[in-house]
Amino acid sequence: MADEADRIRKHSQSQLGDCFSRFIPMKELDHDVNGPFSRRRLYSKANTFWAFFSQILDADGGCQEVVRKIQAFAGERSLKVPSASTSAYCQARHKLDESMMEKILNHTSKTLHERSQKQGWKGRRVIVVDGTGISMVDTPENQQTWPQPKGQQPGCGFPQGRICACFCLHTGALLSYRLGDRKKSELPMLRQQWGTFNKGDIFLGDKGFCSYYDVWKLQQFGVDSILTLARRTPVEAASAVKILGENDLLIQWPKPLWSKQHSYGRAEWEALPDVLTLRQIKVDVNAPGYRTKSFYLVTTMTDPEAYPASELAELYYQRWDVELFFRDIKTTMGMDVLRCKTPSMVRKEILMHFIAYNAIGLLMFEAAQMAKQHPRRLSFKATIQALRQWEPVLNRQGLKVLERHRLMALLHDAIASLIVPERLGRREPRCVKRRPKNFQCLTAPRHEMIECLHRTKITSIRDKECCRQAFQ
Incomplete structure (x- = not known):
């Protein structure tokens, strides 16, 4: 048994597991008695998962680099060096179960939420929702699932997808997501994620989510909403139910007329109340350089003493952080253009990006606690850079437990050493200086x-x- 345990340990590519095994449910990566991963191979379920995880973090991001890394790993442990072909790795990656990866993603979201329960806005969790677009490899299978724009000639465009995701505003954790084609509206995808919200949460969204039906439905779940007014004319003070303060009105929305163009059925429309009592706040933007000079907020938090208008406006100002969350995933981690050639592998690639994103967030949260800093003040990109350089150090053969703990403490110090300065009111022109070819x-x-x-x-x-x- 000792010889078998030593053999398994030698075949285990666990350097990233040492960093993230506290956040990943390792039982999901256990050896299968039956099925695709029932045999003891170098590309076991755990090794394939961590190799895929490592591929997401690599600067190159290609399968060939992962295979070269595994070759170096095998050579260091005097194992048989696998072929340089990526076929075996790609086949093993294809065998990873999508439902298993979904469980791991949900576990990372839950773990990050549990560790940060004390943080929030007035003791409440704020969930910010937004959508973004992604591009895939131009293959017939991907084109069939996520068609390219009709204005492009066949063979001249790329499949286009759309993701609607829910993030925790204070930790940046990705809580849930839905994937659709580029024509898929964000509102129906949000409705598929209503289970993400708990009683007492606050929903923060832009004008694309300003919907009578959705505001009322979330209110039934005990969830308050803060949205930008859209598709309705702002209510004047003379028509308000009550004037709560300057540019702060208690209003009533009438039930929208029935139309076949609604994204919900007639039975759901009939269940809607005749009026919806809301609060309308006009926010003036005094910062120079902003295109918008004023906008209207609509919220279900109607108590002006518990929720002053200035604090609600400041909270909505933080909604822009969701763009930074997507930037970390799409630009820093490279999910903007996906590499896989089939829809099933595209979905797994997206899942692995989200798992890695949450796992890095948990590592940053640990480092921030040790350094007594807010996790949002740490640099996401610098954390990935530190992981890339510390991975081979943690992968050294014969590393003892105490030495590994010392190295992990130094990694936490390195992550927490770079503090991103607060740049309130920062404004930059949406222009590029370097011209493309x-x-x-x-x-x-x-x-x-x-x-x-x-x-x-x-x-x-x-x-x-x-x-x-x-x-x-």
């Missing part, structure tokens, strides 16, 4: 354009007349 856009599938170039002996397609003649 002046290449022509692809107007036909690449293989057709290559064939035309060879057939007409044209060395460049910059000349539009030559290109037009080639295709004629």
Whole structure:
């Protein structure tokens, strides 16, 4: 048994597991008695999961780099060095169960929420919701599930998807998400995530979520909403139920008329109340450089003493943090353009990005507690950079327990050493300084354009007349 345990330990690629095993339910990665991962191989379930996790964090992000890392890992432990082909790794990655990865994601969200229960706004958890777009590899399978825009020629565009996600505002934890095509509205995807909200939570959203039906429905769950007014004319003071303060009114929304264009059924419409009592707050933006000079907030928190208008406006100002959460996932972690070629693997790639994002958030939370800092003040990108450099150090063979604990403490210190300064009211123009290369856009599938170039002996397609003649 000791020999078998030593053999399994040698085959276990656990350097990232040492950093994140406290946050990942390791029983989900146990050896299977039956099924795809029933045999003891280098690409076991745990090794494949951590290799996939490592691939998300790598600067290159390719399968070949992961295979090279596994080759170096095997060579250090005097094991048989696997082939440089990525086929075995890709097959093992395909065997990972999507439902298992969903359980791991939910566990990381729950763990981060439990560790940060003392944080919140007036003792309440604030859930901020927003949507974003992603792009996939141009394959027939991906195009069928997530079609490209109709205005693009076949073979000249990429499959486009849309994600609607719920984040905890104070910790940045991703609580839930839904994936659809680019035409999928964010409101129906939010309704699929109502189970994420608990009684006492606060829903924070932009004008895309300003809906009579959704505000009322969440109110039935005991969830308050703070939204930007949209699709309705602001109520004047003369028509208000009560004036609560300057630019602060207690109003009533009448029930919307029935229309077949509603995203809910007639029976649900009939169940709606005739009026909805809300609070309307006009917020003036005095900061120079902002395009918006004023906007209206609508909320179900109607008590002006418990929830002053200025505090609600300041809370809504923090909604912009959801853009930073998506930036960490899409730009820093590279989920903006996905690499997998089939819908099932695209979904797993998205899941692994979210698992890694939450796990890094938990590691930052631990480091922030030790340094007595707020976790949102730590740099997400610097944490990933530290992990990339500390991973081979933690992977050294024969590392003793005390030495490993010392290295982990130093890793926490390194993560907490870089504090992001608070830049309140920061404003930057949405402009780029570096110009892109002046290449022509692809107007036909690449293989057709290559064939035309060879057939007409044209060395460049910059000349539009030559290109037009080639295709004629």
